[in-house]
Amino acid sequence: MDDGGIDVPEAARSAAEIEERLARRRENLAVTLDEIAVRVHPATIVGDVRARAAGAVDRTAGKASVAVTRTVDGVRAQLVSADGGPRLDRVIPVAVLAVAVTGLLVLSSRRRRR
Numbered sequence: 022m023d024d025g026g027i028d029v030p031e032a033a034r035s036a037a038e039i040e041e042r043l044a045r046r047r048e049n050l051a052v053t054l055d056e057i058a059v060r061v062h063p064a065t066i067v068g069d070v071r072a073r074a075a076g077a078v079d080r081t082a083g084k085a086s087v088a089v090t091r092t093v094d095g096v097r098a099q100l101v102s103a104d105g106g107p108r109l110d111r112v113i114p115v116a117v118l119a120v121a122v123t124g125l126l127v128l129s130s131r132r133r134r135r
Contacts, residue, residue, distance in 0.1 A: 099111055100112055100115070
């Protein structure tokens, strides 16, 4: 079958047609081999791995950022009312707890020094 899709017996083709067809196939093969050489070259493989790793890091960092934002928004919703003012019924106990924990840490560090 020639490149036009028509069945032509080998004997009916001229030597020039056969040589031209072989030359085209050699060129196509050379291009294919060059592409394969580029794909399997160590620098190409390293570049691909780096790109995949950078993409994975970016995705992970993005997910972490979204998680932190959601957490901060959740805490803010608990401590700030809809009008933007502090919810004293929740802020005061949190502040007292923070002062108590800080005081315990200070006392604990003073006792270790003695």
